[in-house]
Amino acid sequence: MTDSAASDPFTSFAKGLWWLVLLRGILAIVFGVIALLAPAAALTAIAIVYGAYALVDGIAAIVHALQSRTGNPRWGWLLAGGVVSVLAGLAALILPGLVGALGGLVVLWTIAIWAVVSGVLALRSAGGSQGRARTWGIVAGILSIVLGLVLAIAVIVSPGATLLSLIWTAGVWAVIFGVLLVVSALTVRKAVAAG
Numbered sequence: 171m172t173d174s175a176a177s178d179p180f181t182s183f184a185k186g187l188w189w190l191v192l193l194r195g196i197l198a199i200v201f202g203v204i205a206l207l208a209p210a211a212a213l214t215a216i217a218i219v220y221g222a223y224a225l226v227d228g229i230a231a232i233v234h235a236l237q238s239r240t241g242n243p244r245w246g247w248l249l250a251g252g253v254v255s256v257l258a259g260l261a262a263l264i265l266p267g268l269v270g271a272l273g274g275l276v277v278l279w280t281i282a283i284w285a286v287v288s289g290v291l292a293l294r295s296a297g298g299s300q301g302r303a304r305t306w307g308i309v310a311g312i313l314s315i316v317l318g319l320v321l322a323i324a325v326i327v328s329p330g331a332t333l334l335s336l337i338w339t340a341g342v343w344a345v346i347f348g349v350l351l352v353v354s355a356l357t358v359r360k361a362v363a364a365g
Contacts, residue, residue, distance in 0.1 A: 188359045188362065189355070191358070192351070192356065194348075194351050195349065195350070195351030195353075195355060196352065197348070198347050198351060199344070199345055199349065200348075201344045202341045202342065202343070202345030202347075202348060203341070203345065204341070205337050205338065205340055205341025205344060206338060206341040209334055209338065210267065212337055212340075212341065213270035213271065213333075213337055214270055216270055216273070217262045217269040217273065218262065218263060220259075220262050220269070221260070221261070221262025221266065222263065224255045224256070224258045224259030224262060225255070225256055225259030225263065226259075227252075228255030228257075228259055229252070229256060230252070231248055234248060235248035235249035235252055271333060274333045275325065275329055275333060277336065278329075278332055278333065278336060279322070279325060281318075282318045282319075282321040282322040283318065283322075284318070285315070285317045285318030285321065286314070286315050286318035286319065287318075288314050289310075289311045289312065289314030289315035289317075289318060290311065290315065291311075292307055292308075292311030293307070293308060293311035293315075295307055
């Protein structure tokens with residue numbers, strides 16, 4: 171490596187932080203393996219992390235609301251939001267399995283509705299195109315609508331299995347993403363050490 175490459179800001183940055191990328195990769199792999207081998211534990215863990223965040227966020231919002239009540243005429247809304255956040259956090263910490271399952275179902279319904287709506291919009295958009303663009307727009311719109319409808323039917327018919335599939339998909343993604351991060355971190359480390 172030349173002196174100019176050694177003084178490159180990215181190289182300096184990479185020298186100090188490659189291990190953080192490695193750590194992220196390892197954590198992603200661990201989460202992915204847990205999601206694949208123990209999906210209920212993964213869902214519970216996600217709910218607990220959310221619960222802790224919501225509890226701390228709610229307490230901070232309540233403190234902020236009480237401190238700003240003399241200068242902020244809308245402090246009551248902030249206080250109400252804080253109370254709701256604290257209650258949601260406590261619910262997630264007390265009943266993490268239930269909150270995790272409900273949250274997962276909300277995610278599945280959101281994806282199903284999004285797929286149908288974006289498919290309809292793609293079909294409307296394709297109407298203004300011509301040739302292959304119109305054909306691909308129509309195909310994309312139809313596929314999106316079909317995906318959304320199939321997902322909605324799957325959630326209605328077998329919500330548990332559909333939720334399990336979502337967790338497994340997240341697990342596979344986390345393992346792949348984690349491996350990519352580990353490889354990237356080790357590549358940067360090797361390049362920095364060689365230079």
